[in-house]
Amino acid sequence: MLDMSERPDVLRVEGVSKSFHSGVVALEGLSLDVRGGDFISLLGPSGCGKSTALRLIADLLKPTRGRITWAGKQAAGDLGVVFQEATLMPWATVKHNVWLPFRLRGKTYEEVKDEVLEALKLVGLEKFQDSYPRELSGGMKMRVSIARAMVTRPRLILMDEPFAALDEITRFRLNNDLLMLKEKIGCTVVFVTHSVFESVFLSDRIVVMAARPGRIIQELIVNAPYPRDEAFRTSAEYAAHCREASDALHLAMEEPA
Numbered sequence: 581m582l583d584m585s586e587r588p589d590v591l592r593v594e595g596v597s598k599s600f601h602s603g604v605v606a607l608e609g610l611s612l613d614v615r616g617g618d619f620i621s622l623l624g625p626s627g628c629g630k631s632t633a634l635r636l637i638a639d640l641l642k643p644t645r646g647r648i649t650w651a652g653k654q655a656a657g658d659l660g661v662v663f664q665e666a667t668l669m670p671w672a673t674v675k676h677n678v679w680l681p682f683r684l685r686g687k688t689y690e691e692v693k694d695e696v697l698e699a700l701k702l703v704g705l706e707k708f709q710d711s712y713p714r715e716l717s718g719g720m721k722m723r724v725s726i727a728r729a730m731v732t733r734p735r736l737i738l739m740d741e742p743f744a745a746l747d748e749i750t751r752f753r754l755n756n757d758l759l760m761l762k763e764k765i766g767c768t769v770v771f772v773t774h775s776v777f778e779s780v781f782l783s784d785r786i787v788v789m790a791a792r793p794g795r796i797i798q799e800l801i802v803n804a805p806y807p808r809d810e811a812f813r814t815s816a817e818y819a820a821h822c823r824e825a826s827d828a829l830h831l832a833m834e835e836p837a
């Protein structure tokens with residue numbers, strides 16, 4: 581595995597705090613370097629500011645203090661976002677949903693058809709390109725949402741508990757497929773989850789957060805090589821990392837308010 585210090589920076593979060601008008605301090609002093617090829621999970625109890633951190637990185641919120649800087653010049657399409665809900669347009673076909681990020685940049689469907697179909701192929705849905713979201717299962721809708729987030733080949737993909745609403749088997753399958761996709765397109769991911777198991781399976785870095793105020797309390801490295809598969813999921817190494825992450829999460833939940 582590549583030494584993390586050798587990977588190029590994608591984004592730097594420096595001393596970021598976020599308070600809301602309600603007086604809630606959602607995040608305090610968050611610092612994080614995201615490097616090319618990272619799969620980082622933000623793991624923590626409810627209310628520790630995981631979603632707020634993603635929304636700040638996505639520039640949907642402004643920090644109260646601190647700053648977030650992209651390495652190099654940021655271009656349209658550098659960022660892809662996947663939310664817990666697939667948030668598809670119900671009136672549009674699968675392929676037209678995936679076209680959306682290009683459409684917002686003024687590209688016609690014909691201009692980017694190849695990229696759209698390639699993205700659908702990567703998530704295994706090329707046969708459903710003319711279907712409507714209502715015709716798809718929850719897992720398939722999430723695949724469309726992932727295809728839409730990666731169709732522009734962004735430098736960074738943010739995922740906010742994308743599989744939390746899915747049944748366990750579908751979730752495992754999508755975890756496997758997400759790692760396969762990452763290997764194929766070499767993307768960088770920041771992923772929010774409550775699940776120790778999911779964070780260990782997917783990530784090479786797990787950032788454990790505590791609440792009130794939201795902050796990082798520990799960073800764990802999962803140095804198992806990719807690709808990871810069912811053999812990894814049942815290995816002693818996986819179990820040991822899960823124990824370590826679970827201990828860190830318990831500590832996060834015991835931190836005094």
Ligand SMILES: Nc1ncnc2c1ncn2[C@@H]1O[C@H](COP(=O)(O)OP(=O)(O)OP(=O)(O)O)[C@@H](O)[C@H]1O
Nearest residue numbers: 600602604605606625626627628629630631632633
């Ligand atoms: N727009 C807002 N206005 C006021 N308070 C907010 C807002 N958004 C989030 N908060 C508060 O900030 C804190 C962090 O919320 P956030 O949603 O980031 O946590 P989280 O770790 O993602 O939680 P969960 O795992 O439950 O989704 C919470 O106390 C929440 O109530």
